[in-house]
Amino acid sequence: MTEEFDIEENGEQDLYEHLRIAVDKGQALLRIDKFLMHRVENASRNRIQNAIEADNVLVNNKPIKASYKVKPFDIITVVLPHPPRDTEVYPEDIPLVIPYEDDDLLIVNKPAGMVVHPGYNNYTGTLVNALVFHFSKLPHLPGNDGRPGLVHRIDKDTSGLLVIAKNERTITQLAKQFYDHSIHRKYLALVWGDIEKDGTVAGYIGRSLKDRRVMSVYDNEDKGKWSVTHYTVLERLGYVTLIECQLETGRTHQIRAHMQSIGHPLFNDALYGGNKILKGTVFTKYKQFVDNCFGILPRQALHAKSLGFIHPQKKTYITFEADLPQDYASCLDKWRSYVQYERSK
Structure with a gap:
């Protein structure tokens, strides 16, 4: 029940050795996932298999599959992209x-x-x-x-x-x-492009093959975890659209990856290409306007607006809402002013 903890990486890092096992000469042939279950404290077989799939388990300095049979004198190492701590x-x-x-x-x-x-x-x-x-x-x-x-x-x-x-x-x-997936979560997202109607994005989310900092959406269940985002159009602002996203699942970068996959990356989301002018005119004044918006909101335009769930002890449904922070609200106001100005010309 810990699927929410898909850990975001900060980029490709050197791998650090966290565990080293020298297999003794009397070891019988045994699948490596079973072998490590008895050697790694508090590690489930699923957790070990995930580490193997991520190439974090090496035998004699080479990645292996979960079906690999441990042999005498093998050197097994568990490596991770951060130092032991x-x-x-x-x-x-x-x-x-x-x-x-x-x-x-x-x-x-x-x-x-x-x-x-x-x-x-x-x-x-x-x-x-x-x-x-x-x-x-x-x-x-x-x-x-x-x-x-x-x-x-x-x-x-x-x-x-x-x-x-x-x-x-x-x-x-x-x-x-x-x-x-019974907890209700809604996010406000400002995305590039003019979205005309509500919709749903679904697919298997997994690490990009080109950049492990980025999540990609696949149609193959072997490449990721199932994910679903429903979105509702709240406000169309010319070259950007304010939408409300409701999550069915909670994958790493889910909204960011989903919206990028349908051609509407989040405004100023550097990791997913939203920190460039993707829609609009070629005029210098427009470029200056967008740069000003980037300066006001120096991050991806995503806000966890509401959270609703059944209170574990009281057994009643409770819900909470958070107003937009100042940077986000100010950026929206600038886009609204821009649209009004363009319409008045």
Whole structure:
């Protein structure tokens, strides 16, 4: 029930050795996934197979398949794109915006620019560091070391709502709702292009073969995980459109990858090509206008607007909404003014 934790990578990195096993001379032939289940603490077979598929398990310095049979004198290494580090999260006194809190959970309105949990190049200053400071005993999901209280995440430069569990029973029940796709999440996205009507994007999301920082949408289930996003047109602003996206699934970069796949990348999304002028005129004044908008909103135009779920203890449906942050609202206002000006000419 931890599928929400598809970890965003910051790019191709050197691989660091986290585990090294020298197989002894008396070892009988055994599939490597089964072999590692008994050698890696708290690792499920599924987790090991995922690591093998990602080429993070090497035998004699070469990637192998899960069906590989371990032989005497093999050297097995587990490599990851970040240095070995303990999983302890250090508390930091970072202010949090908490629209709601009770004995079981809290809702956080995360600002853009804040990383949710510690990872490569971001071991401090994260939301989790702040949570550990403010709440001394947050629970963990199995296999989720270093991410106390978290059952889902949003990207660093996405603003908006997250639910945080404060005890074991709550984190388990919230994780089940995410697993069942019964939690309702809506995002506001400003995308390039004139979208005329509502729609749905579906497909298998997996790492791009050209750039592992980027997620691609495939029609082959062997290449990724199933994903569905429904979108509704809220406001058409000439060369950009404001839409509301409702997630059925919660994959890494889901909205960003889905909208890019149908030719409407998010406004100023550098990773998915939205930080270029993709629609509009060739006039210098228009280019200056768009550059000004990029300056006002120096990130992808994505905001986690609403979050609704059944309270794990109260058993009632609760919902929360977060207003657009100032950078996003100001960018929208500039586009509205531009459209009015063009129509008045």
